[in-house]
Amino acid sequence: MVPSSVVAVVPSSVVAAPSSEEGAVVPSLEEEGVCRPRYHPMEGRSTFEEIGRSPLRRGAIDKIELLKPEGEAMRPDEAWGLRWHSCAHPLSHRYMEVACDKRSLVVLAADVSRVDDLVELVESVGPHIAGLKTHVDMTEGFTIGEWGRVVDVAKKHGLLIFEDRKFADIGRVTETQMGGMYDIRSWADLVTSHSISGPDIVDGIAAAWDSVQRIGGVLLLAQMSSRGNLLEVGYTDSTIEMGTASPHVIGYIGNGSNPDEISSLREKVGEGRMIWTPGVNLSAEEGALGQRYGHPSNAILAGSDAVIVGSGIHKSEDPVAAAKAYGEATWAALMSR
Numbered sequence: 328m329v330p331s332s333v334v335a336v337v338p339s340s341v342v343a344a345p346s347s348e349e350g351a352v353v354p355s356l357e358e359e360g361v362c363r364p365r366y367h368p369m370e371g372r373s374t375f376e377e378i379g380r381s382p383l384r385r386g387a388i389d390k391i392e393l394l395k396p397e398g399e400a401m402r403p404d405e406a407w408g409l410r411w412h413s414c415a416h417p418l419s420h421r422y423m424e425v426a427c428d429k430r431s432l433v434v435l436a437a438d439v440s441r442v443d444d445l446v447e448l449v450e451s452v453g454p455h456i457a458g459l460k461t462h463v464d465m466t467e468g469f470t471i472g473e474w475g476r477v478v479d480v481a482k483k484h485g486l487l488i489f490e491d492r493k494f495a496d497i498g499r500v501t502e503t504q505m506g507g508m509y510d511i512r513s514w515a516d517l518v519t520s521h522s523i524s525g526p527d528i529v530d531g532i533a534a535a536w537d538s539v540q541r542i543g544g545v546l547l548l549a550q551m552s553s554r555g556n557l558l559e560v561g562y563t564d565s566t567i568e569m570g571t572a573s574p575h576v577i578g579y580i581g582n583g584s585n586p587d588e589i590s591s592l593r594e595k596v597g598e599g600r601m602i603w604t605p606g607v608n609l610s611a612e613e614g615a616l617g618q619r620y621g622h623p624s625n626a627i628l629a630g631s632d633a634v635i636v637g638s639g640i641h642k643s644e645d646p647v648a649a650a651k652a653y654g655e656a657t658w659a660a661l662m663s664r
């Protein structure tokens with residue numbers, strides 16, 4: 328797998344961030360230094376690390392010819408305001424740029440079990456989405472070679488690939504689970520993790536990416552959308568504390584079905600991390616097996632940066648029209664917040 332060349336512009340004054348025990352300093356984009364989050368296996372600590380200085384920040388990010396919906400792309404700093412300037416993780420900027428190019432804050436939850444169907448779905452809705460979320464372990468007859476087709480089609484449409492693995496084990500085991508038959512470390516840009524086992528899980532994930540010379544971002548589950556979940560306010564607060572201390576944590580999963588919960592999460596998280604929200608559907612009825620839904624516009628207005636939409640798109644009679652409708656609703660909400 329080709330090593331990632333994704334970088335971000337951050338102030339050089341905060342590049343040598345302290346170890347995760349001390350809490351990492353979260354950089355902002357006020358100066359033109361280029362850095363990436365890095366796990367140091369020998370020292371067992373994580374820092375932001377300067378890797379050069381360049382005025383050509385956009386040029387440093389993988390260039391991909393995007394198939395875009397009609398309309399002029401907006402400059403991401405204008406569209407995202409403080410979020411653009413405050414988020415330090417390089418992949419957060421990549422996501423925000425793609426969202427501007429596509430005029431969509433939709434991450435497709437591609438919950439289909441055949442690679443052929445997955446590729447066809449992403450190929451068709453690609454121009455209207457900004458990210459691709461997978462559950463690789465639902466793939467029937469998985470082979471890493473076939474999975475390469477999913478990676479290719481995501482890249483073709485400029486999409487970050489987000490494996491919603493919801494890791495929850497100790498750091499060492501999680502590092503191993505990033506490899507194995509699915510080899511998540513070699514193709515996923517983002518993964519989800521629970522915080523239940525403590526902060527070392529994040530370094531375990533980062534160590535796995537480091538071992539294949541890639542960087543990635545972790546979304547910690549601070550809230551969930553499912554009925555009766557046990558992620559109560561105290562747990563959410565501790566999760567944010569854990570995330571704030573690590574340069575690898577790009578942001579949090581919030582409950583997209585409840586704008587009040589999203590607003591409260593945003594207030595606690597501040598501007599420096601992403602909040603991505605599942606539990607979103609244009610027809611906000613109850614979903615299957617305890618899933619709850621809210622409206623995409625409300626989620627974005629409440630402070631979410633990406634709505635994660637599954638059945639609202641892949642179960643629709645016209646997935647392209649549905650993806651377009653979700654994209655338009657989320658973009659309009661971003662423009663008015």
Ligand code: 5FU
Pocket residue numbers: 436438462491548550551552553580605606607614618635636637638639
């Ligand atoms: F962390 C979470 C959560 O709290 N709720 C979720 O629904 C993740 N999800 C994922 O979002 C879930 O695993 C599905 O892949 C997706 C939602 O799919 P839906 O069809 O839009 O309900």
